[in-house]
Amino acid sequence: EPEVTQTPSHQVTQMGQEVILRCVPISNHLYFYWYRQILGQKVEFLVSFYNNEISEKSEIFDDQFSVERPDGSNFTLKIRSTKLEDSAMYFCASRDMSYEQYFGPGTRLTVT
């Protein structure tokens, strides 16, 4: 069964550094999402992406964040200048025309 994949599984970075989190959505899916989950808390929506543009973003998704689909398979989340509070598990998700969103295994981002 196809799955969403994400790399790396764990990223450690210093405050102020840029990070790029990578996702490969399920191949025939059209809608892509990034969510984050701070340790022990709920999953929070960051951004949705469709037809090569952002369709919705949350208040968390400020100017330090950007997303890109550089080719037909990858979907990336960039954080330009990381802060301590960006430490979280970041999940990519995708869906086709149905409602079901399938999540990747996540990237644990640790900002020191």
Add this chain to the structure above:
Amino acid sequence: GENVEQHPSTLSVQEGDSAVIKCTYSDSASNYFPWYKQELGKRPQLIIDIRSNVGEKKDQRIAVTLNKTAKHFSLHITETQPEDSAVYFCAAKGTRNKAAGNKLTFGGGTRVLVKP
């Protein structure tokens, strides 16, 4: 925006007993309500979902009920087993902005522990 509340935050049950988790949502336009199971350090896994045109859905030992009037939905797990131990999240999807990506708004999660 949508707000989803989930209760209880923790639930301990004896193996074989039933577990019930309840969620309420605020946006009456929400039309899709999935439940995710998340084991420690793993991805959220979709286990069952329900759409607003249906009142109940069942899949083996799990079932979900939806009360649109009251804006609440519940997950029922019968004959619980130790492998049901995990964190369960409810979520809701709105419809107000069709141009938007139909984000999911999650509840706070319920940590379920099934004691052998």
